[in-house]
Amino acid sequence: MTVSDPVVEDVVATISRTATEIRQGLIGRRGTVDEENPSGETQAEADVWADELLSDRVAGIDGVGQYASEERADVVACGDDPATSSAYAVAVDPLDGSSNLKSNNAMGTIFGVYDAALPARGDTLVAAGYVLYGPITTLVLATDETVSEYELTGGERTLIERDVTLPAEPVVYGFGGRVPDWPDDFREYAREIESELKLRYGGALIGDVNQVLTYGGTFGYPALQSRPTGKLRLQFEGNPIGYVVERAGGRSSNGSQSLLTVDPDDLHDRTPVHVGNDDLIERLEAALA
Numbered sequence: 197m198t199v200s201d202p203v204v205e206d207v208v209a210t211i212s213r214t215a216t217e218i219r220q221g222l223i224g225r226r227g228t229v230d231e232e233n234p235s236g237e238t239q240a241e242a243d244v245w246a247d248e249l250l251s252d253r254v255a256g257i258d259g260v261g262q263y264a265s266e267e268r269a270d271v272v273a274c275g276d277d278p279a280t281s282s283a284y285a286v287a288v289d290p291l292d293g294s295s296n297l298k299s300n301n302a303m304g305t306i307f308g309v310y311d312a313a314l315p316a317r318g319d320t321l322v323a324a325g326y327v328l329y330g331p332i333t334t335l336v337l338a339t340d341e342t343v344s345e346y347e348l349t350g351g352e353r354t355l356i357e358r359d360v361t362l363p364a365e366p367v368v369y370g371f372g373g374r375v376p377d378w379p380d381d382f383r384e385y386a387r388e389i390e391s392e393l394k395l396r397y398g399g400a401l402i403g404d405v406n407q408v409l410t411y412g413g414t415f416g417y418p419a420l421q422s423r424p425t426g427k428l429r430l431q432f433e434g435n436p437i438g439y440v441v442e443r444a445g446g447r448s449s450n451g452s453q454s455l456l457t458v459d460p461d462d463l464h465d466r467t468p469v470h471v472g473n474d475d476l477i478e479r480l481e482a483a484l485a
């Protein structure tokens with residue numbers, strides 16, 4: 197199944213092919229480089245390499261005017277300005293959960309295609325998705341039309357589920373950050389959820405969100421006492437994941453409003469991220485109000 201917008205289709209096909217290469221190239225790139233990304237985190241060799249591969253390929257697509265990534269400070273201008281033309285801006289987290297390379301656990305590549313110049317609100321996304329490097333490489337893709345899941349083999353995508361929707365009965369939850377660092381109101385909400393759902397937390401947003409999409413439930417990386425704006429990045433993680441979950445029938449929130457309605461100040465803004473079944477996000481917002 198291809199996407200009806202040819203530029204978006206080109207972006208998705210390019211990321212699918214590149215992700216397959218990224219996965220194969222992880223072997224031998226498990227070390228760190230002596231650099232920090234713009235969010236102040238130590239970069240893995242694989243983070244830098246995946247970003248270079250993706251920028252080379254995505255920035256070359258006709259109809260893409262900007263490329264931005266969690267691993268570089270500034271937006272790369274690579275075509276017509278999305279602010280004044282019909283060109284799109286593509287934002288990626290080249291290797292989400294790259295610290296899982298050390299322990300050989302799940303990680304992924306996240307992307308968002310914005311119909312606006314970056315930084316942009318999530319409600320300007322026209323497509324977003326992620327590649328999950330699990331035992332099988334899968335792509336979850338959300339567009340205005342639907343959410344689909346594909347298997348990726350040699351860069352080719354095979355549709356395995358169309359109209360992916362969040363199961364109505366929630367089963368799993370995963371919350372990031374250390375419990376003593378959680379604000380009291382979030383801790384109280386978390387206590388309730390812990391007694392209702394089953395814990396699944398793997399340290400890579402993509403792996404954890406994919407469990408929520410598969411079984412129903414919620415993922416949250418809340419505001420912390422030590423980090424009031426949370427850990428995750430709005431442009432590269434919060435918006436694309438919020439878009440996927442909302443398109444799949446769930447909700448997203450920064451604690452008080454949909455992630456997709458948050459006005460960004462900076463390309464590397466952080467935000468608390470909560471996604472999942474409607475009633476769980478409603479309870480979260482009520483608990484934090």
Ligand code: AFP
Nearest residue numbers: 292293294295296372373399400401
């Ligand atoms: P890395 O890309 O540095 O491994 O961070 C992954 C991540 O941004 C996100 O994918 C996880 O949900 C979250 O951080 C995990 O953070 P903790 O290590 O604090 O649990």
